[in-house]
Amino acid sequence: EPEVTQTPSHQVTQMGQEVILRCVPISNHLYFYWYRQILGQKVEFLVSFYNNEISEKSEIFDDQFSVERPDGSNFTLKIRSTKLEDSAMYFCASSFLTGMNTEAFFGQGTRLTVV
Amino acid sequence: GESVGLHLPTLSVQEGDNSIINCAYSNSASDYFIWYKQESGKGPQFIIDIRSNMDKRQGQRVTVLLNKTVKHLSLQIAATQPGDSAVYFCAENIWGAQKLVFGQGTRLTINP
Numbered sequence: 001e002p003e004v005t006q007t008p009s010h011q012v013t014q015m016g017q018e019v020i021l022r023c024v025p026i027s028n029h030l031y032f033y034w035y036r037q038i039l040g041q042k043v044e045f046l047v048s049f050y051n052n053e054i055s056e057k058s059e060i061f062d063d064q065f066s067v068e069r070p071d072g073s074n075f076t077l078k079i080r081s082t083k084l085e086d087s088a089m090y091f092c093a094s095s096f097l098t099g100m101n102t103e104a105f106f107g108q109g110t111r112l113t114v115v
Numbered sequence: 116g117e118s119v120g121l122h123l124p125t126l127s128v129q130e131g132d133n134s135i136i137n138c139a140y141s142n143s144a145s146d147y148f149i150w151y152k153q154e155s156g157k158g159p160q161f162i163i164d165i166r167s168n169m170d171k172r173q174g175q176r177v178t179v180l181l182n183k184t185v186k187h188l189s190l191q192i193a194a195t196q197p198g199d200s201a202v203y204f205c206a207e208n209i210w211g212a213q214k215l216v217f218g219q220g221t222r223l224t225i226n227p
Contacts, residue, residue: 033213042219042220043206044217045215045216048214056212056214058214091159093158103161103164104161106158106159106160
């Protein structure tokens, strides 16, 4: 069964450092997403990406965040200067379509710990 | 503002009993709803979905009910098993938006 894969599974970084979280969406999917989940809280939307550009982003997704699809398979989330409050699980998701009847498939997540 | 919330943060049931997990949503423009299951250390896993033009949908051991009048969504799990222990999230897709809005989650614990 096709799945979304994320690497690394756990990333520890020092405050102020840049991190890149990587995702390989399902191959025939067209829409890509990043969500995050602070420990014990709900899953929060960060950004959606379609046709090589951001289609929607949340208030959380400020200037320190960026996304990129550098090739035909990878989808990355970069955090330029990490803060303690960026510590969370980051989930990549992809879907073939968007909106109604479009199940988003989630990866296993990357646990980011900022120290 | 947009929000999807849950009535109960935790639910404990006996193995073999039926479980009902509830969810309230506030955006009447939401047109699609999904229930996700999240096991510890894993990503959300799709369980079942329902479109806003339906009020009930059944899957294998699961049923989702949608009441648009009161903006309420529920997930019924029949004959719960130990493997059903997880946190369950409802999520809504607002018409025209390319994102899901998740609720707070309900932790379901199955007692032997």
